[in-house]
Amino acid sequence: xxxxxxxxxxxxxxxxxxxxxxxxxxxxxxxxxxxxxxxxxxxxxxxxxxxxxxxxxxxxxxxxxxxxxxxxxxxxxxxxxxxxxxxxxxxxxxxxxxxxxxxxxxxxxxxxxxxxxxxxxxxxxxxxxxxxxxxxxxxxxxxxxxxxxxxxxxxxxxxxxxxxxxxxxxxxxxxxxxxxxxxxxxxxxxxxxxxxxxxxxxxxxxxxxxxxxxxxxxxxxxxxxxxxxxxxxx
Amino acid sequence: xxxxxxxxxxxxxxxxxxxxxxxxxxxxxxxxxxxxxxxxxxxxxxxxxxxxxxxxxxxxxxxxxxxxxxxxxxxxxxxxxxxxxxxxxxxxxxxxxxxxxxxxxxxxxxxxxxxxxxxxxxxxxxxxxxxxxxxxxxxxxxxxxxxxxxxxxxxxxxxxxxxxxxxxxxxxxxxxxxxxxxxxxxxxxxxxxxxxxxxxxxxxxxxxxxxxxxxxxxxxxxxxxxxxxxxxxxxxxxxxxxxxxxxxxxxxxxxxxxxxxxxxxxxxxxxxxxxxxxxxxxxxxxxxxxxxxxxxxxxxxxxxxxxxxxxxxxxxx
Numbered sequence: 076x077x078x079x080x081x082x083x084x085x086x087x088x089x090x091x092x093x094x095x096x097x098x099x100x101x102x103x104x105x106x107x108x109x110x111x112x113x114x115x116x117x118x119x120x121x122x123x124x125x126x127x128x129x130x131x132x133x134x135x136x137x138x139x140x141x142x143x144x145x146x147x148x149x150x151x152x153x154x155x156x157x158x159x160x161x162x163x164x165x166x167x168x169x170x171x172x173x174x175x176x177x178x179x180x181x182x183x184x185x186x187x188x189x190x191x192x193x194x195x196x197x198x199x200x201x202x203x204x205x206x207x208x209x210x211x212x213x214x215x216x217x218x219x220x221x222x223x224x225x226x227x228x229x230x231x232x233x234x235x236x237x238x239x240x241x242x243x244x245x246x247x248x249x250x251x252x253x254x255x256x257x258x259x260x261x262x263x264x265x266x267x268x269x270x271x272x273x274x275x276x277x278x279x280x281x282x283x284x285x286x287x288x289x290x291x292x293x294x295x296x297x298x299x300x301x302x303x304x305x306x307x308x309x
Numbered sequence: 310x311x312x313x314x315x316x317x318x319x320x321x322x323x324x325x326x327x328x329x330x331x332x333x334x335x336x337x338x339x340x341x342x343x344x345x346x347x348x349x350x351x352x353x354x355x356x357x358x359x360x361x362x363x364x365x366x367x368x369x370x371x372x373x374x375x376x377x378x379x380x381x382x383x384x385x386x387x388x389x390x391x392x393x394x395x396x397x398x399x400x401x402x403x404x405x406x407x408x409x410x411x412x413x414x415x416x417x418x419x420x421x422x423x424x425x426x427x428x429x430x431x432x433x434x435x436x437x438x439x440x441x442x443x444x445x446x447x448x449x450x451x452x453x454x455x456x457x458x459x460x461x462x463x464x465x466x467x468x469x470x471x472x473x474x475x476x477x478x479x480x481x482x483x484x485x486x487x488x489x490x491x492x493x494x495x496x497x498x499x500x501x502x503x504x505x506x507x508x509x510x511x512x513x514x515x516x517x518x519x520x521x522x523x524x525x526x527x528x529x530x531x532x533x534x535x536x537x538x539x540x541x542x543x544x545x546x547x548x549x550x551x552x553x554x555x556x557x558x559x560x561x562x563x564x565x566x567x568x569x570x571x572x573x574x575x576x577x578x579x580x581x582x583x584x585x586x587x588x589x590x591x592x593x594x595x596x597x598x599x600x601x602x603x604x605x606x607x608x609x610x611x612x613x614x615x616x617x618x619x620x621x622x623x624x625x626x
Contacts, residue, residue, distance in 0.1 A: 220441075284435075
């Protein structure tokens with residue numbers, strides 16, 4: 076990682092008030108490194124008129140104040156953005172944080188655990204071992220406040236999203252395709268729930284409302300139902 | 310404190326122009342559906358254009374006025390009545406203690422906006438007073454108004470003018486049925502035939518429509534075979550193509566990112582009119598360019614500022 080290399084990317088408009096930088100269309104660590112570098116750069120040196128940044132797997136959107144856009148500011152911004160992106164090196168990413176997330180992998184806490192076991196042909200113990208083994212990268216936040224998209228997921232436990240979303244309780248750990256995530260809020264969801272964390276990943280009144288952010292390295296640590304209950308109460 | 314909610318509406322929340330700067334955490338910006346009506350109502354009572362206002366759906370709340378207040382209503386016309394007598398839309402109205410404000414009939418439009426001179430007392434979360442229902446923050450205690458709530462104002466009302474309405478009003482914006490769109494990043498996903506239909510056919514807004522988005526009813530639009538899209542940013546007005554070939558227009562409560570192709574975006578100057586459309590309404594799309602879209606928005610904002618200047622001047626007299 077680090078050093079300059081020919082940067083392949085595309086910049087297009089996203090409505091009147093947005094610019095979208097696309098490095099590709101895949102879940103890929105190298106592409107995501109570029110997104111995070113660009114996010115870092117644009118946070119440290121904001122383009123005039125910027126009101127929001129939306130980094131994703133392999134793209135980053137910059138939103139501008141409509142008053143700025145109406146003054147044709149995004150034409151200048153597009154040129155600046157191109158310059159920044161071209162000059163990007165991935166050496167500038169801040170060091171990742173390592174976060175450990177306790178998870179109770181029990182059917183009582185996760186309605187899809189048994190179904191995942193059946194669908195993958197693995198025992199529940201194997202599913203748990205496979206899911207909790209790696210350290211996952213948080214690729215991006217989206218879908219819900221504080222929802223972290225993490226991956227890559229071991230091929231043995233990859234399943235397509237559910238065709239019919241179901242109600243997912245807050246704190247649920249879920250998997251779909253090549254990804255895993257945690258629902259900070261109860262929500263309808265199409266991912267398969269396999270565990271639940273007693274941690275509160277979103278605190279609206281905290282200085283930093285979300286416990287996770289893109290770039291974090293996350294490890295899931297299995298805990299017992301008793302430990303789960305104790306951690307909930309504290 | 311100014312307004313006691315004596316009957317709750319189906320969804321009455323305080324909203325401003327949205328909460329920006331936190332989408333990288335998945336915190337969606339929200340804000341008023343009809344940002345033009347929000348600004349219009351504020352201009353009429355001499356507020357800053359972006360002041361938080363009450364956004365109401367029908368059936369709307371009924372209010373017992375506890376302290377004098379100068380208000381203006383914009384957006385949808387819900388046949389507002391004060392003590393049983395109709396009050397005008399788009400004109401400042403002076404409310405006095407024990408007045409009863411009710412909304413009788415959804416004459417036109419889907420979201421009504423009420424601004425109060427001086428602004429509503431609202432809690433700010435992450436720089437915005439918009440109500441974030443999921444996070445339960447911002448606006449009035451982070452939730453919709455309920456019976457028994459007392460909605461306050463930040464300042465006392467101007468002096469009683471001795472009459473019920475102040476003698477100026479704004480013109481109602483024309484309701485559109487054809488909405489200008491800009492091409493989205495995945496515009497070329499759809500076939501030429503689909504592009505033709507997109508710009509010719511009528512699309513009906515289904516009942517599966519709300520502040521988050523409008524699902525449309527129409528013949529499926531064919532698209533080229535392609536790799537599934539990984540999640541990427543979406544905005545208020547983004548038109549997504551769902552796997553079944555149907556479209557959804559993302560509205561004020563859109564999520565920050567989405568995994569469906571972004572075919573286009575409804576322009577900012579057309580979104581206010583779209584926000585007033587209801588399930589059952591048929592709409593059409595027409596393609597425009599960024600320069601035209603920006604100029605239309607600039608013109609709208611220019612007119613709002615003129616109105617604001619005129620109203621502020623008269624209020625200070």
